Amino acid sequence: MERYIYLDNAASSWPKPLEVATATYNAITNYGANPGRGAHKLGLEAGRIVYGCREKLAKLFHVENPSNIIFTKNTTESLNIPLMSFLKAGDHVLTTSVEHNSVIRPLEYLLTKGITYSMIPATQTGETDLNELEKQLKHHTNTKLLVVSHASNVLGTILPLEEICKLAKIYNITVLVDAAQTAGVIDIPVEKWGIDFLAFPGHKGLYGPQGTGGLYIHPEVVLEPILYGGTGGNSESKQMPTVRPDRFESGTPNTPGLAGLKAGVEFIQSVGMDKIREHESMLVALLLDKLQHMPLIQTYGPPIGIERAAVVAFNIKGIESNEVAYMLDKIYNIGVRAGMHCSPCAHTTAGTLQQGIVRVSPGYFNTHADIDTFVDAIEEIIEEI
Numbered sequence: 001m002e003r004y005i006y007l008d009n010a011a012s013s014w015p016k017p018l019e020v021a022t023a024t025y026n027a028i029t030n031y032g033a034n035p036g037r038g039a040h041k042l043g044l045e046a047g048r049i050v051y052g053c054r055e056k057l058a059k060l061f062h063v064e065n066p067s068n069i070i071f072t073k074n075t076t077e078s079l080n081i082p083l084m085s086f087l088k089a090g091d092h093v094l095t096t097s098v099e100h101n102s103v104i105r106p107l108e109y110l111l112t113k114g115i116t117y118s119m120i121p122a123t124q125t126g127e128t129d130l131n132e133l134e135k136q137l138k139h140h141t142n143t144k145l146l147v148v149s150h151a152s153n154v155l156g157t158i159l160p161l162e163e164i165c166k167l168a169k170i171y172n173i174t175v176l177v178d179a180a181q182t183a184g185v186i187d188i189p190v191e192k193w194g195i196d197f198l199a200f201p202g203h204k205g206l207y208g209p210q211g212t213g214g215l216y217i218h219p220e221v222v223l224e225p226i227l228y229g230g231t232g233g234n235s236e237s238k239q240m241p242t243v244r245p246d247r248f249e250s251g252t253p254n255t256p257g258l259a260g261l262k263a264g265v266e267f268i269q270s271v272g273m274d275k276i277r278e279h280e281s282m283l284v285a286l287l288l289d290k291l292q293h294m295p296l297i298q299t300y301g302p303p304i305g306i307e308r309a310a311v312v313a314f315n316i317k318g319i320e321s322n323e324v325a326y327m328l329d330k331i332y333n334i335g336v337r338a339g340m341h342c343s344p345c346a347h348t349t350a351g352t353l354q355q356g357i358v359r360v361s362p363g364y365f366n367t368h369a370d371i372d373t374f375v376d377a378i379e380e381i382i383e384e385i
Helices: 016-032 041-060 074-087 101-114 131-138 160-170 255-271 271-291 322-330 344-350 368-384
Strands: 069-072 091-094 116-120 143-149 175-178 197-201 212-218 297-300 311-318 335-337 357-360
Touching: 041 069, 041 255, 069 074, 074 101, 074 143, 074 175, 074 197, 074 212, 091 101, 091 131, 101 116, 101 143, 101 344, 116 131, 116 297, 131 143, 131 160, 143 160, 143 311, 160 175, 255 271, 271 297, 271 311, 271 368, 311 322, 311 368, 322 335, 322 357, 322 368
Parallel strands: 091 116, 091 143, 143 175, 175 197
Antiparallel strands: 069 212, 197 212, 297 311, 311 357, 335 357
C-alpha cells in the first residue's frame, strides 16, 4: 500500500512514537484498574503512572508543584474551566482577533451572564501590537482576564507571550494561555513568565493519545470546579476536596491515555524539544520557499524569516480550499486540512473568511521527501487549472 503522507499535525499529531502506543497498551493489559480507588496493587500502579505523568508535565512547563496541573480531555475543556468559573457578572475579558472557537464560543455564551469581551485587532498576518494591548488594558478598567493563543492554528503566528504577560501584570490582569499549537514544541516557562492558566492538549505536540489534555492553575488563583463528584480521596465528605488536583478531577481519569501522554513527554525529553522544533521549522521554511515561487499560490501568515509554528496556510487562486484538500487526499494520498479550522475570527483577520485556506502542518516524523512530494502534487494541480 502506498504510504500516506500526513500533514495535519496541527489538528492531532500522527504517527505517535512507538513508546506511546506501548505505554497505552501496557496500561490496558497490565494494570487497568482505577487509580486512587483502592489499595490493591493494580490501583496503586495506575495511580503511580498518573502522578508520574503529572510530574513529567510539571518539569516540561517549569512548574514547581505538579499538583497545580490538572488533567482534562482536551484544550477546549481546559479553556472552559477558567472561563466558566473564574469570571463573574460585570467582568470584562480581553482576547485577540485570531482566537479559536474554544475561546470565542464560551465568551459569546458568557455575554448572557453579564460578562463582556473585546478583541485586540491583529494584523492580517496575525501579529498583535503590544501598544494596542496596553491601550485596551487602560480603556477597559474592569478587565479581569486576558486570553491569548500562544500561536494561531490558522496562520502559525507566534505571539510575544512573555512580553504580553509582563504587560498584563502591570495592570494586575490574570492571563489564560491557549497553548494548543506550542505545548511540547516551544519552551513555555509558565511560572517565570507569570502565566496564571495554561491550557494544553495531550494529543498534539506532546504526542499523547487523543482524549488527553491539561490545565495549569496558578497556586494563588481561587477557582471553583465546574465538575463535582467522586475523587477517590476524602470520600467521607459530601463536599469537594479543597486540595489540588483532586478538587478539579472528579471521576475516573483516562489512565491508559495518561500513560501514553507520559511516554510522549518522555519522548520529547529524550529527543530534545529544540531538535523537534528545529526539524519542524526546517520543513516549514522549505515548504514556504517552494510555495512562494509557484504561480497562482497565495500564502498567509508571517513571511519567511519570521518564526512561526509549524503551520503553513495557502490558497490556489481559482480553486476552493476544500477542493484542493480533497484532491490531495483522493489522488495523491496526502492529508491536509482546509476550510475554517474552527477559527472564523482568524480567517476574518486574514481576509479568508469566504474561501478558507489549505493548512499544511508538518510534524517531527515528516521528512524532506514528504514536502517534495506535496509540492509536486500542488504543481500538478495548478497545471490542471
